[in-house]
Amino acid sequence: MPEYGDTTGGPEVRGSEGLAALWALRPYLRPHRGRLVGAAILMLVSAGSTMFLPYASRIALDRYIIPHRPQGLLQFIALVVAIAAAGAVATAWRARLMAYTGQESIRAIRRALFAHLQRLPVSFFDRMPVGKVMTRLTSDVDALAELLSGTIIQMFGDVLTLVGFLAVMFAVDWRLALVTVAGVPPLVFAFTFLSAQIGRAEDTVRERAASVNATLQESVSGIRVIQAFWAHRRFGERFEQVNRSLFDASRRALLIFAFFWPIVDFTWVASTGLLLFAGGYWILQGTLTIGTLSAFMGYGGQFFGPLHSLSQAYRVIQRALAGAVRINQIMQTPGEQEAGRPEMPPIRGEVEFDHVTFGYEADRPVLRDISLRAKPGETVALVGHTGAGKTSVINLLCRFYHPQSGTIRVDGHDICRVDLDSYRRQIALVLQEPFLFSGTVRENLRYGNLAATEEQMRAALDAVGLNLPLDLVLHERGSNLSSGQRQLLSFARALLADPRILILDEATAHVDTLTERQVQAATERLLRGRTAFVIAHRLSTIRSASQILVIEDGHLVERGTHDELMAARGRYWRLCREQNLLPLETEGGESTDGTGSQDRTAGEGNLEALA
Numbered sequence: 001m002p003e004y005g006d007t008t009g010g011p012e013v014r015g016s017e018g019l020a021a022l023w024a025l026r027p028y029l030r031p032h033r034g035r036l037v038g039a040a041i042l043m044l045v046s047a048g049s050t051m052f053l054p055y056a057s058r059i060a061l062d063r064y065i066i067p068h069r070p071q072g073l074l075q076f077i078a079l080v081v082a083i084a085a086a087g088a089v090a091t092a093w094r095a096r097l098m099a100y101t102g103q104e105s106i107r108a109i110r111r112a113l114f115a116h117l118q119r120l121p122v123s124f125f126d127r128m129p130v131g132k133v134m135t136r137l138t139s140d141v142d143a144l145a146e147l148l149s150g151t152i153i154q155m156f157g158d159v160l161t162l163v164g165f166l167a168v169m170f171a172v173d174w175r176l177a178l179v180t181v182a183g184v185p186p187l188v189f190a191f192t193f194l195s196a197q198i199g200r201a202e203d204t205v206r207e208r209a210a211s212v213n214a215t216l217q218e219s220v221s222g223i224r225v226i227q228a229f230w231a232h233r234r235f236g237e238r239f240e241q242v243n244r245s246l247f248d249a250s251r252r253a254l255l256i257f258a259f260f261w262p263i264v265d266f267t268w269v270a271s272t273g274l275l276l277f278a279g280g281y282w283i284l285q286g287t288l289t290i291g292t293l294s295a296f297m298g299y300g301g302q303f304f305g306p307l308h309s310l311s312q313a314y315r316v317i318q319r320a321l322a323g324a325v326r327i328n329q330i331m332q333t334p335g336e337q338e339a340g341r342p343e344m345p346p347i348r349g350e351v352e353f354d355h356v357t358f359g360y361e362a363d364r365p366v367l368r369d370i371s372l373r374a375k376p377g378e379t380v381a382l383v384g385h386t387g388a389g390k391t392s393v394i395n396l397l398c399r400f401y402h403p404q405s406g407t408i409r410v411d412g413h414d415i416c417r418v419d420l421d422s423y424r425r426q427i428a429l430v431l432q433e434p435f436l437f438s439g440t441v442r443e444n445l446r447y448g449n450l451a452a453t454e455e456q457m458r459a460a461l462d463a464v465g466l467n468l469p470l471d472l473v474l475h476e477r478g479s480n481l482s483s484g485q486r487q488l489l490s491f492a493r494a495l496l497a498d499p500r501i502l503i504l505d506e507a508t509a510h511v512d513t514l515t516e517r518q519v520q521a522a523t524e525r526l527l528r529g530r531t532a533f534v535i536a537h538r539l540s541t542i543r544s545a546s547q548i549l550v551i552e553d554g555h556l557v558e559r560g561t562h563d564e565l566m567a568a569r570g571r572y573w574r575l576c577r578e579q580n581l582l583p584l585e586t587e588g589g590e591s592t593d594g595t596g597s598q599d600r601t602a603g604e605g606n607l608e609a610l611a
Contacts, residue, residue, distance in 0.1 A: 018321025021328035032101040042094035043157040049087025054298025062291030102149030119335035122400040131214025140323030147320035158306035183267035201253035202318040208246040268304035344422040347500035349376035349531030356406035368554040379532040381542035384551040428499035432506040434490035436478030442470040448496040460492040502532045
């Protein structure tokens with residue numbers, strides 16, 4: 001069985017790893033190249049407007065106001081207003097383009113991630129808690145959305161603005177330029193010192209948030225058990241533990257940023273004071289104009305603005321890189337479907353397990369050297385105590401897992417070497433714990449057959465003795481139905497698929513005796529011509545099986561018909577004795593399982609519509 005990497009996180013995301021993961025997502029941005037180019041051009045316009053405005057104050061003061069020359073001042077002010085308006089329009093239009101591009105890209109990423117999750121093997125979800133899967137689809141994708149919807153372009157714009165400011169300031173007056181940038185080295189030192197801590201803190205926050213989501217999801221799923229066992233306090237303490245852990249991590253991350261932002265603000269204030277002192281001195285010396293000092297006051301304020309913005313963007317980038325790594329880990333996990341495999345031909349129903357060994361963990365096999373053969377149309381019953389390995393046989397037949405050794409063949413084809421969809425379309429599964437989706441009865445039935453007509457759906461319901469309106473809206477997991485109704489509906493869904501191989505994993509475990517008889521009577525004719533694998537705790541339901549396989553501790557220890565195994569007085573006989581079935585075999589020689597001929601023919605007319 002293939003192993004799948006742990007995507008639950010843990011170690012700090014290295015910069016190169018995060019950038020590589022982000023680069024791997026570039027195909028989702030490629031369709032929006034035109035908008036990205038447009039946003040970059042608009043960013044240039046916006047940055048140019050920002051850089052011009054402080055210089056405009058120098059021109060206004062030195063050329064018009066101080067010399068008392070009002071001629072042309074109004075025209076110049078109009079030009080400044082026009083340039084500022086152009087910058088504002090460019091900024092707004094750029095924000096609109098990036099919001100659209102970011103959200104469209106995120107929609108595509110979320111769609112691709114969801115589709116890939118549907119194709120991942122069951123073993124992946126055995127290792128990944130549901131809450132953490134939800135975090136990947138929500139929080140991690142949202143972190144990318146924040147980056148792609150504007151932060152990344154804004155960051156490049158801030159860098160461009162900084163470079164432009166430096167060029168203009170040194171061109172206007174190199175002395176004031178040096179004074180203005182004197183505060184940059186302390187900022188670089190502080191940023192370098194704190195960046196590693198910021199990365200670790202953000203990664204820890206994301207992982208602990210995923211743990212909170214996982215615990216919350218588990219509590220909601222198990223709310224009936226929690227309430228039934230009065231476990232509110234115990235589970236509340238467990239939730240508070242992970243919640244407190246998230247609080248501590250979030251507080252630490254905020255404290256790091258709370259330490260960094262005042263450094264930026266203090267440096268700006270200190271640089272402004274130094275600029276006023278130096279500029280005032282040079283004005284008094286006659287080597288500097290008031291307009292130039294005014295321009296540098298504007299440049300100084302706007303120079304530290306992008307630095308402050310970049311410090312905030314760094315946190316967004318760290319979250320996005322960590323999210324991209326985790327998303328990329330899932331996207332690189334091999335799915336079940338592999339291209340180029342041959343289609344599974346129409347199944348006749350011959351199933352063979354050839355010396356199959358399997359374990360959910362490599363060193364702990366749950367099936368050991370299992371060999372069995374079912375002919376087309378046979379019903380094979382799997383019996384044994386809980387944990388014997390019965391469900392593992394079903395999991396392998398459904399290709400939820402791969403055997404570690406041996407081969408599983410259907411009609412002579414190794415099922416691990418054929419196209420998965422073409423194989424699964426020809427089998428149907430009814431689980432012990434029925435799963436119904438939110439929606440109508442009609443929608444749930446069509447998961448078995450999308451092309452099913454209304455007549456076929458009604459016939460499927462009638463065949464299992466279930467009288468429900470097709471437009472009845474089901475709550476989550478069908479909670480507004482009884483357990484027996486949920487089981488019968490899942491059974492009807494399987495019958496509607498018209499499978500060549502029907503798998504019932506203790507499918508009658510949650511129905512009462514009367515409902516069980518309805519199911520047995522309705523399915524007898526449907527099972528003709530189909531291969532069926534049945535797991536049942538109630539041994540009275542599988543007496544007519546073509547062969548009964550007794551599994552014990554992963555070994556196939558007995559096989560035969562009901563009569564053969566009863567005559568052998570082995571493990572199957574002892575299982576029947578445990579269920580008080582032995583006396584039923586001695587009374588009259590006829591089956592006394594309660595299934596009379598009248599029950600057996602019930603629903604015949606409804607079955608005709610499904611045949």
